[in-house]
Amino acid sequence: MKVLCLWHATRDEIDGIKTAMPAGTEVVAPEPTDYLSRYETTYKDLERHARNADAFIGWTVPEGILEISEKLKILSWLHVGVDDLRQIGAFTLLKQRGAKLTNIAGANAAAIAEQGMMLMLALAKNAIVKHHLTIDGRSPFPLWGDEMRSAILDGRTLGVIGVGNIGSRIAKYAQAFSMNVLGVRRSKDKPAEGVDSMHGPDELHSVLARSDFVIVAAPNTKETNGFFGRAELAAMKPSAFLINIGRAATIQEKPLYEALTSGHLRGFATDVWWRYEFGRTFPIGWGSRLEIHRLPNVICSAREAHNADGIRERSIEWGTENLVQFANKEPLKREVSLELGY
Structure with missing residues (x-):
């Protein structure tokens, strides 16, 4: 079996993968080049090995590499999210090859859940202002002014939209703040520690109406893309806060901007941003075309929730575990459904 690292892997990283794999496994990586980021590679970097590799492991896939990887299994x-792969047509190619797709679901759950709590607290406490x-060297004035007043988490209600690896951790963390936690997930009969009551997607609006804080931790799929729009924002309390740590595309940008600037939503925090692609939007790029990030009631970070101690190493370790399970013909614990997209 030949494994190709899709990044400029170090000798220690290559040896670590090789040691974990069955005897006889060949593990290769692109030759050292004058790269800008060692996690990004080009078609030229990978072509020689990609043509006869059985397995890929990595963070990025250069254009054209999947098309020539006829032996890929x-x-x-x-990453946890796979919507980027779907957008570049990888799902179709993998289906055609009969190949498997795995991710590292749960590897960065604690880091992202902690980021979600940080954003919620910073937003509630007006931390940046x-x-x-x-x-x-200034003090808030007037004393007890509404614009500087903090919100309280204790005794308030948190709605967690998407109770998976990340959402379930947030629920447990929120319990430590004596919050009442409502969860929304497709399988509402599946309980989660820290969630006081679980609800299905058909109950979303009633959960939003009861929540003082809402954290969206849902993946971006065909069903969730843009699901949080004008009606959902209208269902929320004007005093409520919205936090997104899932995927930006799940929340519609224009209705969110209008809610934040009209006084219908008290505040918004996010670590994830919209992407604008040529052929779909103009101008292209990422961020907020409406400059939501500049609004006074918004706190944000730029896709940094996963950037925490030990996450890179765990990502490679868990990605390697996927390959070991495949090589040993064991069930793939982190297999992604090419039909469902998660």
């Missing part, structure tokens, strides 16, 4: 994707006031 498994792609071990070192108060930080800059202090740096400038």
Whole structure:
């Protein structure tokens, strides 16, 4: 079996994968080049090995590589979300080859859940505004002014939309703040620790109406793309806060902007951003074309939730576990359904 690392892997990383795999496995990586990021490679970097590789493992797939990988049997994707792969046609190619797709679901759950709690607290406590006031040597005025008043988590209701690896952790963390947690997931009969009551998608609006804070931790699939729009925002309390740590595309940008600037939504925090692709949107790029990030009631980070101690190493370790299971003909614990998209 030949495994191709899709990034400029170090000797230790290559040896670690080889040691874990069955005897006789060949593990290769692109030759060292004058790269900008070692996690990004080009068609030229990978072509020689891709043509006869049985397995890929990595964070990115250069254009054209999947098309020439006629022997490919498994792609071990070192992300949790796979919507990027679907958008570049990888799902279709993998289906045609009869190849498997796995991810690292759960590897960064704690880091992202902690980021979600940080964003919720920072938003509720007006942390950024108060930080800059202090740096400038100013005190909030007038005393007890509404614009500087913090929200309270204790005793409030949190709605978690998408109770998976990340959402379930957030629910447990929120319990420590004495919050009442409502969960929304497709399988509402499946309980989760920390969730006081679980609800199905058909009950979303009633959950939103009861929630003081809402955290969206849902993946971006055909069913969830843009599911959170004008009607969902209208169902929320004007005093509520919305936090997104799932995928930006699940929330519609224009209705969100209108809610934030009209006073219908108290605040928004996010680590994920919309992408604008040529042929679908113009201009292309990523971020917020309406400059939501500049609004005074918004706190944000730029896709940094996963960037925490030990996550890179765990991602490679779990991605390697996927390949070991495949090589040993064991059930793939982190297999992604090419039909469902998760």
